[in-house]
Amino acid sequence: MPQTSDLAARLRAATWSAHQSAAGDAFVKGLLRGERTVADYARLASQHLVIYRALEAAVAASGSGLAASLHDPALERVAAIEADLAALGGRADPTPATAAYARHLAGLAADPVRLAAHHYTRYLGDLSGGQHIGRALSRHFGEATTSFYRFAIDDLDAFKQQYRATLDAAGLVAVDERALLDEAAHAYAAAHAVHASLADEAAMVA
Numbered sequence: 001m002p003q004t005s006d007l008a009a010r011l012r013a014a015t016w017s018a019h020q021s022a023a024g025d026a027f028v029k030g031l032l033r034g035e036r037t038v039a040d041y042a043r044l045a046s047q048h049l050v051i052y053r054a055l056e057a058a059v060a061a062s063g064s065g066l067a068a069s070l071h072d073p074a075l076e077r078v079a080a081i082e083a084d085l086a087a088l089g090g091r092a093d094p095t096p097a098t099a100a101y102a103r104h105l106a107g108l109a110a111d112p113v114r115l116a117a118h119h120y121t122r123y124l125g126d127l128s129g130g131q132h133i134g135r136a137l138s139r140h141f142g143e144a145t146t147s148f149y150r151f152a153i154d155d156l157d158a159f160k161q162q163y164r165a166t167l168d169a170a171g172l173v174a175v176d177e178r179a180l181l182d183e184a185a186h187a188y189a190a191a192h193a194v195h196a197s198l199a200d201e202a203a204m205v206a
């Protein structure tokens with residue numbers, strides 16, 4: 001039997017402890033507290049550029065399927081990150097963890113269910129806690145560096161509700177739901193690995 005109802009709630013519940021762990025990463029917390037330099041923020045934006053280029057290319061190549069049905073062009077972040085990086089004086093320069101994440105995403109173009117887990121983890125995060133992050137970074141580094149966090153979407157809550165409704169209506173069979181939940185754990189682990197790589201790098205140059 002396909003499990004059609006409450007998939008979005010199950011996905012959130014299954015990943016919330018991983019979320020709390022990624023949200024507690026020292027590098028990001030330091031940035032939000034204003035304890036890190038503009039060069040540190042540029043390194044984060046640089047990782048985002050590599051990650052979102054890979055994610056958005058994989059979604060575009062994935063054809064029809066869950067990732068494409070969740071997608072909306074208003075989500076696309078590459079142009080915004082390029083603008084932020086230009087303002088920050090940075091460029092696409094991945095840490096090894098980011099390069100590994102981008103390679104992993106490229107490999108998921110043929111697996112729209114697993115790709116959807118990354119779509120959810122990145123974009124629903126950007127539309128949720130990302131809004132708080134964007135406001136804090138704007139205070140520290142200026143609005144010209146934070147277009148990544150601003151979406152041309154009038155009602156973010158309504159958009160997120162629609163996104164969750166699309167997940168609930170996907171009609172995934174159990175094996176696909178398992179793959180989605182497993183892959184979402186991987187998406188959080190990848191985000192954590194990227195943050196840890198930036199913390200290591202910052203400690204090396206400190």
Ligand code: HEM
Nearest residue numbers: 011012019022023028120121122124125128129130132191
């Ligand atoms: C300081 C860092 C972070 C803070 C303060 C934060 C905060 C939040 C908050 C308050 C929500 C709930 C919003 C709501 O229910 O509408 C949320 C949701 C979410 N966050 Fe974060 N977050 C952070 C980092 C991250 C990271 C690093 C990721 C993943 C890469 C992420 C992914 C998500 C996702 C996917 C959701 C939506 C969960 C759902 O409703 O299904 N967050 N975040």
